[in-house]
Amino acid sequence: MTAPDVAPYDALLLVSFGGPEKPEDVVPFLENVTRGRGIPRERLEEVGEHYFLFGGKSPINDQNRAFLAALREDLAAAGLDLPVYWGNRNWDPYLADTLAEMARDGVRRAACFFTSVYSSYSGCRQYRENLAEASAAVREQGLEPPVLDRLRLPYNHPGFAEANVDATLAALAELPTEVRDGARLVFVTHSIPTAMDESAGPDGHAYTRQHHAIAEHVVLRVQEETGRRHRHDVVFCSRSGPPHVPWLEPDVNDHLRALQQAGEGAAVLVPIGFVSDHMEVIYDLDTEALATAEEIGMPVTRAATAGVDPRFVATVRDLLVERAAAETGRDVSRATVGGQRAVHDRCPAHCCPNLRGPLPTLCGADA
Ligand SMILES: CC1=C(CCC(=O)O)c2cc3nc(cc4[nH]c(cc5[nH]c(cc1n2)c(C)c5CCC(=O)O)c(CCC(=O)O)c4C)C(CCC(=O)O)=C3C
Numbered sequence: 001m002t003a004p005d006v007a008p009y010d011a012l013l014l015v016s017f018g019g020p021e022k023p024e025d026v027v028p029f030l031e032n033v034t035r036g037r038g039i040p041r042e043r044l045e046e047v048g049e050h051y052f053l054f055g056g057k058s059p060i061n062d063q064n065r066a067f068l069a070a071l072r073e074d075l076a077a078a079g080l081d082l083p084v085y086w087g088n089r090n091w092d093p094y095l096a097d098t099l100a101e102m103a104r105d106g107v108r109r110a111a112c113f114f115t116s117v118y119s120s121y122s123g124c125r126q127y128r129e130n131l132a133e134a135s136a137a138v139r140e141q142g143l144e145p146p147v148l149d150r151l152r153l154p155y156n157h158p159g160f161a162e163a164n165v166d167a168t169l170a171a172l173a174e175l176p177t178e179v180r181d182g183a184r185l186v187f188v189t190h191s192i193p194t195a196m197d198e199s200a201g202p203d204g205h206a207y208t209r210q211h212h213a214i215a216e217h218v219v220l221r222v223q224e225e226t227g228r229r230h231r232h233d234v235v236f237c238s239r240s241g242p243p244h245v246p247w248l249e250p251d252v253n254d255h256l257r258a259l260q261q262a263g264e265g266a267a268v269l270v271p272i273g274f275v276s277d278h279m280e281v282i283y284d285l286d287t288e289a290l291a292t293a294e295e296i297g298m299p300v301t302r303a304a305t306a307g308v309d310p311r312f313v314a315t316v317r318d319l320l321v322e323r324a325a326a327e328t329g330r331d332v333s334r335a336t337v338g339g340q341r342a343v344h345d346r347c348p349a350h351c352c353p354n355l356r357g358p359l360p361t362l363c364g365a366d367a
């Protein structure tokens with residue numbers, strides 16, 4: 001077997017959000033996340049409680065460790081001997097520390113995989129700003145940070161899609177047989193301010209458009225497997241911010257109540273907006289939304305997130321090979337599903353703008 005050619009890259013960097021590891025971490029973590037973002041104190045206290053309910057530890061770091069281990073195995077099995085690093089926006093290991101380590105190891109150019117798969121300021125440009133800030137900090141230490149490229153966002157890559165299709169089929173199978181065939185597929189993602197969606201991607205509304213496209217694709221794939229065309233919706237969880245600022249709706253709990261009142265018999269929650277079972281999934285869905293379902297007497301199951309599904313892990317390798325080919329003028333094949341084009345490699349200027357005012361970024365035309 002010949003290993004795929006990934007020149008000009010000499011490393012991969014997993015870029016993620018970070019989360020607290022123990023109760024003492026919760027408040028400083030929340031301060032990191034919300035610095036300068038105008039989140040009301042009550043909302044912060046409430047979110048702090050979600051973390052304390054789970055022992056002050058977010059699941060996200062362990063999930064990233066598991067993903068890293070799976071990714072290293074996947075690369076090794078493909079004959080690729082490429083170091084994989086990990087850095088976060090909001091918690092240890094911080095991006096600046098990781099980039100300094102990469103610089104000391106002699107890494108010159110790295111491909112970055114964000115654990116956020118849709119276009120929006122929070123999910124894309126904000127990470128690009130974090131990379132710029134971390135690179136500047138490395139330079140201040142007298143080190144030369146690697147050149148960084150962001151791998152395209154994989155919401156419509158078949159590896160991510162198929163993991164979600166199988167998870168949806170499994171969650172349907174957990175419903176009582178009498179209600180299974182008529183069950184509603186309720187796709188859930190993180191709410192964002194409507195202004196953030198309006199300005200997402202090069203043409204606006206990329207966040208909602210991408211979610212609708214992948215949800216419809218999953219519905220069609222489920223139909224291919226079961227012969228049933230389930231009705232579906234895209235709804236939101238984890239609304240934050242001050243009450244007068246509009247965020248995307250409906251909220252998943254309100255939506256379940258509305259479905260019940262409309263006479264729907266059952267639903268599957270598909271957390272399509274999340275790549276692993278982080279706090280939004282285990283609190284907002286498994287704790288809160290499933291309690292709502294119980295209260296209204298509706299059978300509801302929750303589909304698994306992509307997590308370490310081998311097809312999602314292999315997606316990273318595929319995107320790395322794809323981007324390496326694009327950067328060196330070789331033939332590029334971009335696997336996509338759902339009828340939308342692959343997200344651009346390099347973000348155009350003003351893509352997913354920072355509505356608070358521009359900050360330095362990497363990985364785009366305005367870098
Ligand atoms: C689009 C999006 C994603 C998906 C893309 C991605 O993955 O990046 C995401 C992920 C995550 N968000 C997370 C946690 C939090 N997000 C917050 C606040 C906010 N999120 C926003 C958006 C998003 N967030 C926004 C517009 C805000 C308002 C403040 C601001 O404009 O920045 C707050 C503050 C409290 C609150 O207000 O809820 C917390 C604690 C965690 C960690 C979970 C864990 O620990 O398992 C993860 C993976």
Ligand SMILES: [Fe+2]
Binds near residue numbers: 190
């Ligand atoms: Fe968030």
